[in-house]
Amino acid sequence: MQYSEDYTLAEMMCVAGAREFPKSGVVLLGMGLPVITGVLAKMLHAPEIAICTEVGAFDYLPRADIPRASIGIHDIILNDGSAMVSDMVDALGSLLMGGNVDFGVLSAAQVDRFGNLNTLVIGDYRDPERRLGGTGGNTEIACLAPRVMTLMPQERRRFVPRVDFNTSPGYIDGPGARKRAGLEGQGANIVVSTVGVFGFDTADGGETGSCEMVLEAVFANLSPEVAQSECGWDLRLAPTVAELEPPTVEEISLLRRLDPYQFYVTPGRY
Amino acid sequence: MQYSEDYTLAEMMCVAGAREFPKSGVVLLGMGLPVITGVLAKMLHAPEIAICTEVGAFDYLPRADIPRASIGIHDIILNDGSAMVSDMVDALGSLLMGGNVDFGVLSAAQVDRFGNLNTLVIGDYRDPERRLGGTGGNTEIACLAPRVMTLMPQERRRFVPRVDFNTSPGYIDGPGARKRAGLEGQGANIVVSTVGVFGFDTADGGETGSCEMVLEAVFANLSPEVAQSECGWDLRLAPTVAELEPPTVEEISLLRRLDPYQFYVTPGRY
């Protein structure tokens, strides 16, 4: 195994995210980084997973000579290799609402200590500093997938104590909150940033523990302090914060091959 | 135009029913006699109608050399010529519940003076004399189609003052009853029996009038008395009860061609 010596932290975020995919089961990929990360995972680490999108692709199988990862989830290249292609009610409805998703992958503008996401607005919803595009299917996936991974650049403006608007519930405001709201208990499980990988302090899917985000590992040559410096609250650290393996040459070269037009990982974008 | 001199009253029921079809619009055909009657209508009288079934055939176009009318609504011959073939939620849901049906055609075991139908049970539901197959999509069509035609042999056990079990509302128990139940006001409009054709005494789709069945026309060589003798209540007669044209040779010969195995019109069956 040869490690890459030339990579960005945004690339490492995708690589680390891809490594966190489960080895099997049904994965629903949200807009943006989840798509390329999911294709990377499927091709390198988790060939058995069934990749699905909310627009209607089911069990997407990237072919070996794939010219690109799909740009967004509406890219027609997703018809090439999928076992089934239908529509949003099948995908967000029968698939997700029906309980057939094992793992959801999201990105957002903000995440908070309880893993709640915000895709809608910065500032007060009634008088926003900045309006965003909107949640798409992010809300559904956060509400209904039993496990969720979120990919998000580590920036203080993104890692906030409380999201300005909770579009996509993690553990909401602590243990038991999801069940009180009428959701299943699990919520957000993993956050991968440009610094490291986070879990959540709950042993039983949101029933007990603080349900707060916990830094579990950092990228090579980075320290927990970097994460803390770009985080808006006092970050919990795992008893031992591991250091992740650097990306391999294979990981980085495939990632770049999947992103020939630099839609996903461009300098300055993340 | 040459009239047939050799036909049964069951055949005339189909012929008379076919003549009552609208000239255009979307028609939803229930199980049994509605199917062959609808195909007859489409081929002879109403080429512009779009024939649909609850199983999922939309705008069925019988080809000129059709070997048979479909046997039931699940017959795969309905795939041959349909503009769209999908499923029951599309057909009874988006099509019918969504308000896209202009005319529904039904049959049943019983009909009463208000045009209510019974497809479920003879006698008390809690201790029936006889159990029937069940309503299929009959209930939906009667509840939700804006106009309904029912085909039913004229027999006293079928034309009853009150259906033993109202599976399929006509005017329920008189003016205003459909609206009170939460349905649109129109309900049953036409009944075609083996004796004649009936309308309903309501000028405005169930708001006023008695909403009772009215004999409007009888088949050639039959009198209103025949209808009354095979009807369990005092039948209302239109001011002038017309006599229908006998079936033409063309009507009878096509009808028989559409029913080569005598599934629909067999002596003794109706």
Place this chain on the structure above:
Amino acid sequence: MTARDAIARFVDDGDTIYAGYTCIAFGLCYEIIRQRKKRLEVVGGSVGQQATLMILGGCVDRVRSGYLGGALRPGVITEMMSDGRLRYEDYSNQGIALMLMAGALGIPFIPTRSFLGTDYLRPEFAEHPGAYLGDQKWAEMESPFDGQKVVLLPALRPDVAVLHAQRADEEGNVHAWGHQGDSKWAYWAAKKVIVSAEEIVPSSAIRSDPSRTIVPGFRVSAVVHMPWGGHPTSITGYYDYDYGFHARAMRAVTRSVEAYEAFAAEWIHGVEDHAAYMAHYREVFGQEAIDRLVATDGPEPELPVRYTHAPTLGLG
């Protein structure tokens, strides 16, 4: 997987089984009878002759449907309904279809405007002798948005759906075409799906036309290669309904226990699997009876489709 293994492994006594009126997995239902499964509930908008046989075979004690063909005429089935051996809850085709849809969508209920104005909703009929759902059958309410009266139908999630389709791959990805009845929502609503298919094809063939797929393989617990698996019912493009068989061999089954037993001894328990059943059919009725069923008439698609994309997005 063989039908024997699939039914043995995935159908448990007491299960709720979806078995519909189109895409009928007749061969799988024969196998359920062959294995003498017990206390099943059969559900489906309309349920056809395969349900009748499962009831007569002693496999079923509950039916939730809009139409039970076996009850159309007096006989063993109607006797079972009146003496309590077969309990039943009457809905309608669309009622069940919507309940399966709600089950598929993971929502606890779905409203409909059907049933309003009918006797189904009369309280005095709620306690009929066949009843087993009680207040879980339906509910009435008014829409908070416009006051419209609606009937709420509870979600229906069968334990198993058995379905027959034209072709599938080894992963269970299924291509089907022709009218589908309520089967699509059953594929998603059921906890386990068992598919029999006329043909098993390479996965690449399924994936080359993914809009033809009606259920992805990860929803399918078992796929069984079973030519003529819908017989004596039909499957678009392969063979037609065998009314001749119905008239010659099957018609009497509801009339008496003995008639059913005779049929089952010959056609279900007397053959080891569906291939043997079809071989017996050939012996009894001759190859020409089979040939007459083969679907030779009707259209083939005139135009191809393409799933192509540009390799470069116009940027290359």
Place this chain on the structure above:
Amino acid sequence: MTARDAIARFVDDGDTIYAGYTCIAFGLCYEIIRQRKKRLEVVGGSVGQQATLMILGGCVDRVRSGYLGGALRPGVITEMMSDGRLRYEDYSNQGIALMLMAGALGIPFIPTRSFLGTDYLRPEFAEHPGAYLGDQKWAEMESPFDGQKVVLLPALRPDVAVLHAQRADEEGNVHAWGHQGDSKWAYWAAKKVIVSAEEIVPSSAIRSDPSRTIVPGFRVSAVVHMPWGGHPTSITGYYDYDYGFHARAMRAVTRSVEAYEAFAAEWIHGVEDHAAYMAHYREVFGQEAIDRLVATDGPEPELPVRYTHAPTLGLG
């Protein structure tokens, strides 16, 4: 029918228009702008660049969606949202899809378990400046069957759905394949449907593969033959998303009114129809830019299907 006639006849000022994220009828939306329709409401799970242009073109004053691409970055659209020229009601992709489904099914509402636990439901946010639905936005209740909390979403019935598909016949029967987003339910929910198609084919070709049909002609008010009618978005099997055009001609439109006006003057009002638009595209960017978009890569179906049946039902 021409796009001009279809839009003139079937889109009225004040209408609610479905315009989604897949099957995008970009050419029809250009025509809506060309005709300077007013006070439209745009709805769709996610609404893409065609909605952005209609808003910038002054055609739209309300958006009901889960995602509005034009608001992704600060600029004219977000200014319009903050100063009240563009009102908005935020849902989600599946929220809108389910609302369209409820509209299609003629039921007044449909439950979902999404939105629970989010800030969308917080009462203090109901009165945001963009709001226009009030208590018709959603409601909460508990299932009478199991006590499950649900959000009730009201039915959505757009006045018009505009959609683009691969092929249709003159009657409006539409063949489409590839992922469909929420378009299927919009076809049924909308009071009027306007379809543009890459190809107009004989009705016999549509009817020879009726399971490929996604809407029957009687639901379609107008069908327009419009090659490249989805440009600059993609359509499976025909051409890909034109990110080059997006980068070269379209990217700036939300940044200033002037940038939009310049784009519109050249690409919308400066051409008489979509054919002229594509001709202009060819002049500006060359045939090779078009050629790069053509969908040449990817699968074609490996296996045919048959819709045949037996002529005699085994009885002949």
